[in-house]
Amino acid sequence: MADNKIGGGAQTPPPPGQKTSGGVNDSTLNSTVGVIVYDRSKNGSGDSVGPVTSSTSRTPPACWYAPKYTPAQLKATLEPIWEADSTGYQWDAEQRDRYVNGHPYKDFNEDKAGEGYWWSSYVNEDFPPGWDKCDKPIFWVDKGDPPPANIENAVTPKILAELAYNEVRVPGTKVTLAPADKTKVNLPTWAWLDGAKFKPVSVTASIPVLGISATTTAEPVSLKIDPGTPDAETYPASGVCEIKGGTIGEAYAKGRSDETPPCGVKYLRSSGTGSYPLKATITWKIHWTGTGNTGGNLPDGTFGATQDVVVQEIQAVNR
Template sequence: MLNRHGIICGAAALLVAGLAALAVPPAAADPAPRCGISSCDDEGGAEGGSGDGSITILVWGSGTTGGGDGYEIPGESVVVLPPCRYFNTDWSGQEYYEMVQSGEWTGGRGPDGESIPPYPNYEAYKDDTEGRWWSGVCSSADYDGPIDDFIEYSNDWFENEFEPVYVEPGEAAPVPPIPPEILVQVAYDELELPDPQIAWNPSRPGDGATVVNLPTWLWLDDGPVQLEVHAAAGENEARVDATLAGMNFSASDAAPVSCAGHGVEWTSGATSDCALTFTRSSAHLPGAVTNVLAESEWTIEWAANGVPQGPLDPQTTSATFDLPVAEVQTVVTR
């Protein structure tokens, strides 16, 4: 059973609003929207005058390169619609008071048949024509998760967080607490993983060609290997940590290879298992170069207010580069 704040008014995304109420059956797999006296638009959104309940979230981060250098990711503001938010009903204190007194507005019925009372302290604004009442709405279209989880989340918000708010001209619109579970999605979406930039050896001066039948070392050319992105609003913060866990290389005329980490830069005496061995020169290929596909595999974890929360879906980035493969001619003498 949904909480006592929702009424059915259309057929699109699920909405739950804190204006009126009646008992509703458990949500189906593709539930109708539920909203209050605000109208439902074609996509199930709530229209409530000039306020849409958008929240500004601060996002920033940092990274570390394969060479051990750290760098900062400049902060920016991201505007989002949280799943549960306030919206402007566009009712002045006087208009709302007159609706209640005339019987034009009714709070509806809760799941147990009880009447839902008018907004708290509404009589105090009965002569005010400048301010506006703000109410609440929860939309599954802005929730990244199963419908059942959304219903639980919206029930908790209405029962423990939500109260109608009267906003005078010049006052800030009410902002609901944004939990880390919402902030982490913003941080994850803002995580920009770089395409891999690859170096190799042997690399002939002039054209960078490698050689047939000789292992060609491959490694990340000092790009990022660790990134973290923070998203904060109010007293809550989420952090997403991405780590380059491995790389894959494939090309024609060579067996593919998978490498842990980001490879090892070639130096005399070093060892690495991250190498392609070409069995044929690239002279027969377009442009006389071999096209190499490089993939970077990233593991991702997150934390809420500094407390680790576990893994998120991993990500893979890829890039291609052209590599000339040459044959070494030898002269045999007797």
């Protein structure tokens, strides 16, 4: 387990529920200098929104370095710890030497207030593998300068984009069916989604003091229908309905009963006294743009929902 001393490296995870966006919710970490700010105003909305599932074994950033303290804030954070003598004389002495006595910093760099920030580690609040790898002691960076070359996990627009990916929420995928409540064996059933709800969504992550940001955008590209039983046929045969111009399938209209649905299903066997679990899954294409003309693609994401479909036998009348 990593050392949880301030200034000595990564911290241990907080108790469940005590998390903050972009860092560990440690009571001694009262600075929000470099905490990531999320703009979720263009996210999906509604009761059934949810996060996408990556189509690959995507590994989100586990930890990163960013500004955390002004000189006054670092002083206010470390001095009470030293005075309490809760971390041991040797560690306290080493810290004083590093941040006060000039080896390499003097008096918390108070003479450089307003010219830069103390940087330290932040941890992904989900604590993925590697969350404790950012264990370098707190270091100083002047405004406008890059962090030292030996800092591999310094925050970048790409890191912000990957963290924004975790915040993306997309609308639910319960499809409208015609016939609506119950369908019949061998009857083509139309399926569609409200195109107004299925448009690109995005989340922007930024660190204002650094002037960097990234926007991660998810765009719907296809709907996959899984009838919930092998005794069924889908339209098209692949079960994948392409999304065109924001339209997902076509709404059924009177007079089209003899047409083949552009998106739908035909059940070949009754569901008996039960129902079939039809699953509708949207694939979302995900990309990002960031400060400095940066950007690129991120792994596709999927989000689906299951709904019960009752299938009845067509009753024939014998004369």
